[in-house]
Amino acid sequence: MNLFYKIITFRPSFGLRIVTGLVGIVLSLAICGIVGLTDMVAAQLKTNDEAFEGRLMEAGAKVYFEQCARCHGLQGKGADGAAPAISSIAFLGAQNTNPPTPSQRLKDIGWIGSLESYIEAVTTSGIPIKSSQAWEQNHPPFAQRFAGPLRDDQIKNVTKFVANWRLKPFTDGVVDAPKPGAGSGPQPTPMPLGPKENAGLEVFKGAGGCTACHAVRGVAAGAVGPTLNKLVSTAEKRVTQADYKAAGGKATDAAGYIRESIVAPNTYIVPDCPQGACPSGVMIQNLQQILKPEELENLIAYLMTLR
Numbered sequence: 001m002n003l004f005y006k007i008i009t010f011r012p013s014f015g016l017r018i019v020t021g022l023v024g025i026v027l028s029l030a031i032c033g034i035v036g037l038t039d040m041v042a043a044q045l046k047t048n049d050e051a052f053e054g055r056l057m058e059a060g061a062k063v064y065f066e067q068c069a070r071c072h073g074l075q076g077k078g079a080d081g082a083a084p085a086i087s088s089i090a091f092l093g094a095q096n097t098n099p100p101t102p103s104q105r106l107k108d109i110g111w112i113g114s115l116e117s118y119i120e121a122v123t124t125s126g127i128p129i130k131s132s133q134a135w136e137q138n139h140p141p142f143a144q145r146f147a148g149p150l151r152d153d154q155i156k157n158v159t160k161f162v163a164n165w166r167l168k169p170f171t172d173g174v175v176d177a178p179k180p181g182a183g184s185g186p187q188p189t190p191m192p193l194g195p196k197e198n199a200g201l202e203v204f205k206g207a208g209g210c211t212a213c214h215a216v217r218g219v220a221a222g223a224v225g226p227t228l229n230k231l232v233s234t235a236e237k238r239v240t241q242a243d244y245k246a247a248g249g250k251a252t253d254a255a256g257y258i259r260e261s262i263v264a265p266n267t268y269i270v271p272d273c274p275q276g277a278c279p280s281g282v283m284i285q286n287l288q289q290i291l292k293p294e295e296l297e298n299l300i301a302y303l304m305t306l307r
C-alpha cells in the first residue's frame with residue numbers, strides 16, 4: 001500500500017521530466033525512422049527486382065528475334081508450313097481474361113507441367129520427330145548441350161519472353177498447331193500443275209532466283225522476303241488495302257498484283273518479312289529484262305497456283 005501510494009504521489013524534478021520527455025521524443029523518431037527505412041528498402045528491392053526482370057525480358061526478346069522469329073514470325077503468330085503460333089490464346093491461354101484462360105494446347109497434348117517448362121523443353125532439345133505433316137522442318141534443338149547456339153540462361157530468358165504474351169495473346173491471323181494426330185495423315189495432294197505452271201515453277205527455281213529469298217512449301221525456304229504459300233489470297237487482300245492504294249498500287253486482282261510485284265516491285269513494299277520490316281529495293285528490279293516474256297507469263301501462272 002505504501003509503495004502504491006508513493007508511486008501515485010511521485011513528483012519528479014523538473015530536470016528529470018525534461019530528460020524523460022527528450023528520451024521519449026528521440027525513441028519515437030527512431031522508430032519512425034526504422035519503419036520508414038525498411039519501407040524504402042523494400043520499395044527499392046522491388047524496383048530492383050522489376051528492373052532485373054525487365055532486363056531478362058529484353059535479353060529474351062533479343063534471343064527471340066535472332067533465333068525464333070524467322071520461323072514463328074515477329075509477333076509469334078506462326079507461318080503456314082514453317083511453324084505454329086506461340087503467341088496465340090490457344091497455345092498460351094490468357095491472363096487478361098477473368099478467370100485466366102488455361103492453355104488448350106497443353107491440355108490437348110497432355111502436358112502436365114507448366115507452360116514455361118514446355119516452352120523450355122521444346123527450345124532446349126527441339127522436337128526430333130515432326131508432330132504433324134503441317135511443318136516443313138523438324139524443330140531444331142537450341143541448347144548448347146544439344147549442339148545448339150544458346151546457353152541455358154538464354155533459353156530461360158526467351159521462355160520468359162514468349163510466356164509474357166499471355167498477358168495479351170493474339171487471336172487473329174494465327175497459325176495454330178493442329179490437334180495431336182490431326183495433321184499426321186498425308187497432306188492433300190497439291191493441285192497437279194499444267195505444262196505452263198510447271199514451266200513457271202522452273203523459272204521460279206531457276207532463272208528468276210526467287211528461291212533465295214522466298215519460302216514456298218516443298219519448293220523453297222528463303223527467309224528474306226514474305227512466304228508465298230498463300231500468295232493468291234494474300235494478293236486478293238492486299239489490293240483492297242488503303243496502304244496499297246496510297247502507295248500507288250494499280251492492281252485490282254491477284255494476277256495483277258503478282259505481276260506488279262515482279263515488274264514494278266517498289267510500287268508497294270510489303271510491311272512484314274520473316275526477319276522484320278521488309279527491306280525495300282531488295283526484290284530484283286529488272287526482272288522484266290532478265291526474263292523472256294513467255295517466262296514471265298509462266299512464272300505468274302505458277303504463282304497463281306499458290307493458294
Ligand code: HEC
Pocket residue numbers: 063064067068069070071072082083084085086091105118119122123127129130131132135136137138139140142158159162177
Ligand atoms: C526452323 C524453324 C523454327 C525455328 C527457328 C524455331 N522453331 Fe519453334 N517450332 C517450329 C516448328 C516446325 C514447330 C512445330 C513442331 C512440331 O510440332 O512438330 C515449332 C514448335 C514450337 C513450340 C511448341 C508449339 C506447340 O504448339 O506445341 C514452341 C514452344 C517453340 N517452337 C518455341 C521456339 C522458340 C522459343 C524458338 C527460338 C529459340 C523456336 N521455336 C525456333 C519451327 C521453328
Ligand code: HEC
Pocket residue numbers: 204208209210211212213214224225226231234235238258261262265266268269270273278279280281282283284287299
Ligand atoms: C533478294 C531477295 C529477293 C529475291 C531474289 C526475290 N524477292 Fe520477291 N520479295 C523480296 C522482298 C524483300 C519482298 C518484300 C518487299 C517488297 O514488297 O518489295 C518481296 C516481295 C515479293 C512479292 C510480294 C509478296 C506479298 O506478300 O505481297 C512477290 C509476289 C514476290 N516478291 C515474288 C518474287 C518472285 C516471283 C521472285 C523471283 C522472280 C522474287 N520475288 C525474287 C525479296 C526477294
